[in-house]
Amino acid sequence: MKKRIKALSVILAAGMLAGFAACTQGGRGPGGGTSASDDGTFGDGDGSTTTVRYYSFNDSQTNAELREAIDTDFNKKYPNIRIQLEISTGSFYTNLLNDFAGGVEADVFGMEPGEIYPFLSAGYLEPLDGYFEKSETVSLDDIWDINREAYAYDPATKTFGSGQTYAVLKDWTTDSMLMYNRALFTEEQLEMIEGDEDGDGVADPLTFDEFERLCDQLIVRSGSNITQYSFLPGLAEAKVLAQFLTNAGLSWFDPNTYESTFDTPAVQEVVQYYYDILGKNEVNNVGSTFYPLFAQGKVAMVMGGLYLVDSYGLNNLDLGIAYPPVKDENTESKPYTTGCVGFAVSSRSKVKDAAFKFIEWYLEYYGERDAKDCNNFPAVEHFAEEYMLDPEVNTDPVKYEATLFFYESLSHAVVIDRNPYCSQASLESIEFTYTGEYLEGAMSFAEFCDTLDYEINRRVRQAQQAEG
Amino acid sequence: MKRQKKTTLQFLAYISPWLIGFACFGIFPMLYSLYISFCNYMMVGEPKFIGFQNYIDLFRYERNFFKTFQNTFVFMGATTIFGLSLGLLFSMMINSVPRCKRFFQTLYYLPAVLPFIAGTMLWESMYAKYGILNSILNTFGMDSVNFMGYDNAMKSLIVMSVWGGVGGKITMFLPAVAGVPSELLESMDLDGANAWQKFAHVTLPMISPTIFYLLIMDIIGGLQAYGPMMMLGGGTATMTATLQIYNYAMVDRSMGYASAYAWIVFLIVLAVTFVFFRFGGRKVYYADSD
Numbered sequence: 001m002k003k004r005i006k007a008l009s010v011i012l013a014a015g016m017l018a019g020f021a022a023c024t025q026g027g028r029g030p031g032g033g034t035s036a037s038d039d040g041t042f043g044d045g046d047g048s049t050t051t052v053r054y055y056s057f058n059d060s061q062t063n064a065e066l067r068e069a070i071d072t073d074f075n076k077k078y079p080n081i082r083i084q085l086e087i088s089t090g091s092f093y094t095n096l097l098n099d100f101a102g103g104v105e106a107d108v109f110g111m112e113p114g115e116i117y118p119f120l121s122a123g124y125l126e127p128l129d130g131y132f133e134k135s136e137t138v139s140l141d142d143i144w145d146i147n148r149e150a151y152a153y154d155p156a157t158k159t160f161g162s163g164q165t166y167a168v169l170k171d172w173t174t175d176s177m178l179m180y181n182r183a184l185f186t187e188e189q190l191e192m193i194e195g196d197e198d199g200d201g202v203a204d205p206l207t208f209d210e211f212e213r214l215c216d217q218l219i220v221r222s223g224s225n226i227t228q229y230s231f232l233p234g235l236a237e238a239k240v241l242a243q244f245l246t247n248a249g250l251s252w253f254d255p256n257t258y259e260s261t262f263d264t265p266a267v268q269e270v271v272q273y274y275y276d277i278l279g280k281n282e283v284n285n286v287g288s289t290f291y292p293l294f295a296q297g298k299v300a301m302v303m304g305g306l307y308l309v310d311s312y313g314l315n316n317l318d319l320g321i322a323y324p325p326v327k328d329e330n331t332e333s334k335p336y337t338t339g340c341v342g343f344a345v346s347s348r349s350k351v352k353d354a355a356f357k358f359i360e361w362y363l364e365y366y367g368e369r370d371a372k373d374c375n376n377f378p379a380v381e382h383f384a385e386e387y388m389l390d391p392e393v394n395t396d397p398v399k400y401e402a403t404l405f406f407y408e409s410l411s412h413a414v415v416i417d418r419n420p421y422c423s424q425a426s427l428e429s430i431e432f433t434y435t436g437e438y439l440e441g442a443m444s445f446a447e448f449c450d451t452l453d454y455e456i457n458r459r460v461r462q463a464q465q466a467e468g
Numbered sequence: 469m470k471r472q473k474k475t476t477l478q479f480l481a482y483i484s485p486w487l488i489g490f491a492c493f494g495i496f497p498m499l500y501s502l503y504i505s506f507c508n509y510m511m512v513g514e515p516k517f518i519g520f521q522n523y524i525d526l527f528r529y530e531r532n533f534f535k536t537f538q539n540t541f542v543f544m545g546a547t548t549i550f551g552l553s554l555g556l557l558f559s560m561m562i563n564s565v566p567r568c569k570r571f572f573q574t575l576y577y578l579p580a581v582l583p584f585i586a587g588t589m590l591w592e593s594m595y596a597k598y599g600i601l602n603s604i605l606n607t608f609g610m611d612s613v614n615f616m617g618y619d620n621a622m623k624s625l626i627v628m629s630v631w632g633g634v635g636g637k638i639t640m641f642l643p644a645v646a647g648v649p650s651e652l653l654e655s656m657d658l659d660g661a662n663a664w665q666k667f668a669h670v671t672l673p674m675i676s677p678t679i680f681y682l683l684i685m686d687i688i689g690g691l692q693a694y695g696p697m698m699m700l701g702g703g704t705a706t707m708t709a710t711l712q713i714y715n716y717a718m719v720d721r722s723m724g725y726a727s728a729y730a731w732i733v734f735l736i737v738l739a740v741t742f743v744f745f746r747f748g749g750r751k752v753y754y755a756d757s758d
Contacts, residue, residue: 091718097511118721122512224611282597284617289596429719433532436703440618451531458529462722465518466510 049082050354055096055106057341058088074361081354093118093425100124103348107355111167111344113150113160117420119344120153120166121467126345127164131356138363142380143168150340150415160418168359169342170366171376174335174409175305176235176243178206178325182318184228184300188217193322205323205333208248208273215277218300227298229281232290234302237278238431239338239424242417243303244274246334248327252427253419253456258464260422260456262449270327272445275438284439305337306406307375315398321405323412335409336416338424342379374403377410421463422456430455505727515724522728532707537736539622540708544690546626547633551686552679554630555637556645560671562638563645573642577635584632588699591628595700621702629696637682644678645671673753680752684744691737709733 056063063085070083086106088095093115099105100122111119119125132140140147147169154163178193185192194203206214211231218230233240245252248270254261261267278284294302295312303324309315323333343359345352367378371387374394378384387393389407394400416424430452438448480487505522507515526533562572579587594600595615602612615624648671656666672679694710710733717726 094511094718094721097721101511118510118512225606282614284614289598293598423720426720429715432701433703433707433715436618436621436701436705440614442618454529454531458525459720459722462508462725463510466508466513466516468513468516 049080050351051082051084052108052351052354052358053084053086053106054358055086055088055099055109057092057110063087069365073365074358077361078354078357081357083358100346105346105348107349107351108343108345108358111151111342113340113415114338114418114424116151116153116167116344117418117423120155121420124347125166126347126349126352127166128168128345128356128359129164131353132165132168135356135360138360138380140165140168142382143363144172144377144379144381144410146172146337146340146410146413146415147342147379150337151342151344158420160415167342167344168363169340169379170362171370171378172337172340173305173307173376173406174413175338176240176303176324176335177305177406177409178301178322179234179294179304179308179314180301180320180322181294181297181299182320183297184218185320186318190214190217192320194320203322204329205247206325207329208244208325208327211325212273212277214301215280219280226282229293229299231277231281231301232283232293232299233278234290234294234304234308235338236428236432237283237435238428239416240303241271241274241431242424242427243324243336245270246336246414246417247324247331249331251417253417253422253460258419258421258460260453260460262453262456268445268449271449275435275445275448278435279439284436305376306402309399309402310373310375314402315396317398319398319402321402323409333412334414335412336414338416340415374399377407419456419460421460421467426459427456501727501730504724505731507724509723511721511723518724522725523732525725526728526732532704532712535704536707536709536712539706540691540693540710540733542622543626543629543693543706543708544687547629547690547693548683548686550626550630551633551637552682554634555641555682556675556679558634559638559641559645560667563642569642573638576638579632580635580639582632584695585699587632588628588696591624591631592700595624616700616702618703618705621700621705625696625700625702625706628700629693633686640678640682641675644675648674676752677754680748683748684741687740687744688737691733691740 056066067085070085074081074083092110093112096105096109097118100119105124111125116125129140132138148165149161150169151160151167152163152165153160156163180193182192193206196203215230218228219226220228242252245267248266250261250267250270252261252267253259262271290299290302291304291308291312293299295314295317297317309319324335326333343362345355345359349355363379367380367383368387370376370378371383372393374388374396377388384407388403391400394403418424419427434443434448434451437443438445443451504515506517506519508518508521509515558572558576562569562576565572582590596602597612599615601615605612614620652670652674653666656670661669692710693708694714697706697708697711698714700706709729713726713729713733716722716729720726
């Protein structure tokens with residue numbers, strides 16, 4: 001008996017050691033588990049398969065649909081490529097960086113413009129231009145120009161918009177457009193946001209002053225309770241703040257030093273304006289229920305993207321859409337896109353061609369499918385034009401009208417301001433931490449700006465020092 | 469001597485699976501995080517050694533440093549005191565009605581069965597502007613309360629956490645309360661002792677090992693709490709040290725800074741636990757120790 005126990009303990013210990021050894025050898029490394037070839041064929045020609053690991057966001061419905069699409073379509077077209085779907089739990093990009101540090105990253109993974117910089121600075125991403133040139137189905141010319149602004153990067157000058165393309169978007173929309181409930185405007189006897197003084201055929205954006213007046217007029221109270229909100233941001237408050245700053249011709253950071261601009265009077269003026277509106281609407285008490293409340297007719301205006309129409313049943317409302325407000329008539333409204341979520345390929349992948357085949361397939365298969373569903377605009381531009389702008393495909397009149405307006409807005413779109421040393425997620429975390437304290441009067445406006453300024457600059461300083 | 473060496477080797481062989489696991493997943497990460505706490509490391513490139521800079525920045529410049537510890541101790545203290553008191557109170561009440569014991573035990577334990585995320589989402593919807601709690605208040609003509617606002621957020625989280633934890637404590641307290649020798653209580657009755665005296669001089673000392681165990685667990689759990697705050701928010705009002713570490717590590721990817729923070733929290737938890745063991749342990753009655 002004693003001998004058996006001893007033997008068992010030795011076996012257990014040896015097993016654990018072997019397990020750890022396997023972990024340290026990077027057995028899960030990019031393309032590491034299978035035979036692979038980069039000469040345009042996949043597998044070894046003996047019936048074996050090339051495995052492409054795809055690291056996906058944790059969205060169970062989307063991933064289930066993707067699994068099904070891979071089974072029913074991709075595997076038929078590419079029988080020698082096996083897509084291994086790996087789902088993120090927790091913080092997607094931090095986990096991905098961790099995987100890169102350990103040499104176990106997937107071959108293809110999700111990417112966003114606001115998160116791409118650390119991956120670029122470390123040389124983790126494969127430029128995709130050459131793959132698109134070789135592709136027989138998709139060219140970079142077929143993709144919206146915004147892709148270049150979002151994902152083209154020149155390492156020599158550290159600027160976006162030029163150089164090679166390191167990722168490709170899946171779909172997109174301008175997602176800070178002002179959406180309003182026309183019925184509530186009618187109730188309050190207010191004019192719709194439809195004036196077109198410059199005669200370009202598109203309603204002019206409201207100025208900050210006009211927007212503030214509307215916000216005051218549309219709030220309805222019963223005692224101390226708000227029964228109708230005039231404006232709730234919809235997106236993360238920090239993202240909408242960035243939009244207001246953009247439409248005042250400003251940014252939350254200095255484009256040269258990347259340090260915060262929350263200590264400058266011009267930015268502080270917009271910050272105060274924005275949080276005054278949030279304060280009047282008691283945003284700190286609303287929680288993350290902006291869109292459902294809008295769909296229920298309890299909110300007059302929110303900011304968001306085209307996908308909301310379907311997601312929250314906004315086609316049941318008398319829905320109006322306008323450009324985000326501008327500081328004054330001389331400022332251009334530049335609706336930003338925060339998402340542009342796309343694909344990137346690891347520069348260390350051993351199966352880059354197969355990985356690109358997956359991207360190529362996705363852009364084609366999902367491009368056509370998504371365009372027929374008329375939600376976000378698919379990466380391949382012609383699908384959007386072919387299906388989404390066709391009233392026989394896009395049959396819901398409210399959604400069709402919204403699609404036309406959003407389609408027009410795409411030509412004015414900009415990618416949300418990106419600070420390479422303080423990500424959008426960090427800004428949101430900082431803003432979220434202190435907003436309640438400020439809005440409830442536990443912190444003065446000066447302290448609020450000072451705190452945002454300090455917190456951003458600390459992150460910038462640390463990241464710059466780490467980069468050397 | 470040879471036999472003793474053989475026994476030692478055997479002992480090491482038996483516990484080697486655990487030892488290896490602990491070394492790899494416990495000791496090594498801890499030591500690595502200690503090293504990283506002296507570095508500037510943003511998860512890209514190699515960690516850069518910067519000496520005590522992270523610790524200096526934390527004490528000199530970190531705006532929320534003391535606030536997060538204040539929040540942590542308030543949360544830990546309140547959940548421990550209310551959790552233990554209510555757990556003990558309900559156990560005594562359930563123990564006094566043997567016929568319904570199972571029913572009440574199950575009833576109070578239900579929140580502990582509910583997955584943490586589901587429970588938190590339930591409370592989130594109850595605390596919302598148009599949630600059931602505000603609807604009840606409005607029905608009685610009262611104004612809505614901003615349950616997750618700056619002034620109320622911590623209280624709301626404490627209520628939620630006590631609700632979720634009290635069932636588990638009842639299951640620990642019930643057998644301890646039931647195990648108090650009835651002859652001791654009867655002899656107190658004969659001496660004319662009232663209910664409070666019986667509780668203070670017999671029940672409490674007899675269940676002190678259970679109280680002490682739950683106290684230590686609650687203190688450690690309270691000092692490490694971050695889940696409820698992360699899910700329900702509340703900003704600086706509910707920012708605990710562990711949540712701050714999470715934000716620095718997982719959102720900002722400032723691993724060196726987060727590690728320095730984590731080591732300070734570790735030392736504080738260690739010190740608090742030590743103090744409780746050192747001084748609290750003396751008050752615990754162990755029947756077989758005399």
